[in-house]
Amino acid sequence: MIHHRLRPFATPLLAAACFALAGSAYASTTHSAFDDIEDSVATDGFNNLTAARITATQLAAGIASNSETEGGAILRRTSGGAYPASSGLYQFAGNGSTFETVVSDAVDGLTSIVFQTYINVSTGSNGIYGVLAQNNLPRLSFNGGAQFLLSSSQASENLGYTDFFTGEFVASDPNNPNHLTFTWNLASLGVTVPVDSFRITFATDNHAQSLAFQVDQLVAAPVPEPQTAALLLGGMAVITLVARRRTRQH
Incomplete structure (x- = not known):
């Protein structure tokens, strides 16, 4: 037949x-809270930011991605006293901490960058904003410059989590937008030159509990x-x- x-x-x-x-596009996540990013061609994830795995000295010097599919990013604390605690990065006193995620060799044809954060906060009466405070928001610089571009789009999600200190599960709370996604669409931001390297700078305040970060590099889907x-x-x-x-x- x-x-x-x-x-x-x-x-x-x-x-x-x-x-x-x-x-060559794929989707990958490095923490259960994070989303798969369509058209991602490189993913750098930083999770298990605990005292059992890293030290404050290593964090200040810069730690590499501990995900399987990496794009060569480094996470570094540039100021402040945030330190690896039992479940993630934490700071008890001071004026908060600043961080940067650096990619020295971006993928060819880079068109968008997505940065996901998982930071437990309390934006109600406690006033703990993590990266959500205006001066803490992630900003993008590229090719060695100091452009400090805010993301072209931002999304938030309130997830339940296990408390650092009590070990008890805390239900989702609208005052705790702990999963944030920041996207830089280079074309919409007016970037007309090839981006060969980039840096994302951000800050957190005291008592914010930082569990994980992820950087995805995207290229336009080929015709x-x-x-x-x-x-x-x-x-x-x-x-x-x-x-x-x-x-x-x-």
């Missing part, structure tokens, strides 16, 4: 077309070459033909 002859040919044809369209599009359409046509013939026989 015709469909027996077509089946071995159709599947590799369609698979080849799909592979050609997929390119299929004419021959690739034709290959995909041909593969789909073959699959459709096989399906129709099998339907008629049953």
Whole structure:
């Protein structure tokens, strides 16, 4: 029958077309609270920021990503007294801390950068804002410059969490927007030059509990070459033909 002859040919044809369209993009998260980022081609995650894994001295010197799919980012505390505690970074006294995440070799064709933070705060009567205070918001500089660009979009989410000190689970609270996502779309920000390196600077205040950070580098999804599009359409046509013939026989 015709469909027996077509089946071995159709599947590799369609698979080849799909592979050609997929390119190198993937989605990856480095903490359970974080989202997969579509079209990400490099992910740097910093989690388990605890005294069991790192020291305050190492944090000040700069620590590398501890995720599996990394883009070469370094997380560094540049001022203040935030230190690795039992569950993450914490600061009891002082004027807060400043940090930077540096990527010295950005991916080719970089079009967007996404920065996710997981910091337990209390924006109600306690007035603990983490990176949400205006002076603490993440800012982007690139190619060794000092542009300090605010993100082109920002999203927040209130997640339940396990308290540092009591070990008890705390339910989601609107005063605790602890999962934040900042996106820099370079085109919308008027960046017209290739970005070869970049730095994200941000700050946290006292009693904010920092559990994890993640940086994703994105490139625009490629437009299929004419021959690739034709290959995909041909593969789909073959699959459709096989399906129709099998339907008629049953």
